[in-house]
C-alpha cells in the first residue's frame with residue numbers, strides 16, 4: 001500500500017476553542033497536567049492506544065503516537081473565546097470538574113489563557129448571557145474580527161498551524177436554509193446579517209477562510225452545510241463533527257451492535273439523564289434541546305436497521321430525556337431501560353445506570369480530535385473526515401452513504417485509516433492464513 005505523504009508536525013500547534021467552559025478547561029488543564037507527567041491522559045487514543053501493524057503472529061503493536069507523526073502535548077498552545085471574561089483558571093474553578101490540587105498545579109498556565117470577546121447571538125443560545133461579546137456592524141464584520149483574532153494569536157504565539165474545536169454552548173435547532181446552500185449565498189447572507197447564519201457558522205467560516213480545520217463538538221448545524229463544505233474544499237481544509245460521543249450515546253452505540261450481532265430484538269429504549277452544569281442549563285431551552293435530541297436519537301435507527309430486520313426492530317420506541325438538575329453539576333447520571341426479546345420472542349429487560357463525569361469523558365476526545373484533524377490537514381485530506389466518526393454522535397459522512405454509528409466499526413475505520421496513511425496493510429480480521437483448513441499446507 002503506498003504511503004501517504006504527511007508533512008511533519010514542525011513547530012507548535014494552536015488549539016482554538018470557541019467556549020471556555022467545562023469541557024475546554026478540563027481538556028486544557030488535563031493536557032497541561034499530562035505534559036508535565038503529573039497525571040496520565042486516560043481516555044485518549046492518541047496518547048495511550050497501540051495499533052497493530054501486520055499479522056497477529058508478528059507481535060508489532062506500537063503506540064499510535066509513536067507510529068504516526070502527531071503533534072506532541074508539549075507543542076500545544078491554546079486560544080479561546082467566551083461570553084464570560086473569566087480566565088481558564090477561574091472558568092475551570094467555576095465549572096467544578098477538577099480538584100483544587102490539580103488546578104493549582106497548572107494555575108499559572110491557565111491564568112494566562114484569557115478568552116477573547118465572543119461572537120454571540122442570544123437568538124441561538126437562550127438561557128445564558130454575558131458581557132464579553134463582540135460588537136459588529138454585520139455578521140460579515142464579526143467574521144472579519146474573528147479572522148483577525150486568529151491571525152493575531154498566530155503572530156503572538158508563534159504557532160506554525162492551528163485547529164478550531166467548537167466547545168461552546170449548543171445552539172438552537174435549525175434546518176438547512178437557502179443561504180446555507182452555496183458559498184456565494186452564504187457570503188451574501190453574512191453581508192446582510194441574515195438570521196439563518198449562527199455564531200458557530202461565523203466561527204467556522206472564519207477558521208476555514210484562514211485555512212484552519214474546524215471540528216464541531218456540539219449537535220447544532222454548523223460546518224455541515226453545503227456552503228461551508230464548499231469553502232473547506234476550496235481551501236483544502238479538513239472538517240469533522242458533530243456532537244462529541246461521550247456518555248449515554250457511547251454506551252448505546254456499543255450495546256446496540258451487540259443486540260444486532262446476536263439477532264436479539266429490541267422493542268423499546270428509554271434514556272434519561274440528570275445534568276447540572278451550564279451545558280445542562282443551555283439544554284433546558286427547548287430549541288437547544290431539540291438539537292441534542294435529534295443527535296442522540298439518530299443512532300439506533302442506523303445501527304439496528306429496522307428495514308432489514310423488521311421482526312426485531314420495527315416500531316422500536318426510543319425516547320431520550322435530559323433534565324437540568326443543578327445539584328449534580330458536571331457529574332451527570334444517565335439511566336437506560338432497554339426492553340429486548342430473545343428466542344421465541346420471550347421478553348427481557350436491561351437497566352443501565354451510568355454515573356459519569358461529562359467533561360472527564362469529553363476532554364480526551366477534544367485532545368484526540370485536535371491531533372487527528374491536524375494530522376489530516378498535514379496529510380492533505382480535505383472536507384468531511386468520516387474516519388473520525390468514532391468521536392461523534394452525529395458523524396459527518398458522504399451524501400452517498402448512511403452514517404456509521406456502530407462504535408466498533410467506527411474504531412476499526414479509524415485504525416485502518418491510520419494504517420492507510422502509514423502505507424501499512426489494512427486489517428480485515430479474516431485470519432485464514434493462520435489455519436490449514438483445506439490441508440494444502442500454508
Ligand SMILES: NC(=O)c1ccc[n+]([C@@H]2O[C@H](COP(=O)([O-])OP(=O)(O)OC[C@H]3O[C@@H](n4cnc5c(N)ncnc54)[C@H](O)[C@@H]3O)[C@@H](O)[C@H]2O)c1
Nearest residue numbers: 019021022023082118168169170218244246278279358362
Ligand atoms: N461534556 C460532554 O460530554 C459533551 C458531549 C457532547 C457535546 N458536548 C457539547 O460541548 C459543548 C461544551 O460543553 P460544556 O460542558 O463545556 O458547556 P459549558 O456551558 O460549560 O461551556 C460552554 C461555554 O461556551 C460559552 N459560549 C456560548 N456561546 C458562545 C459563543 N458564541 N462564543 C464563545 N463562547 C460561547 C459559554 O459562555 C460557556 O462558557 C456544549 O455544546 C455541549 O453540548 C459536551
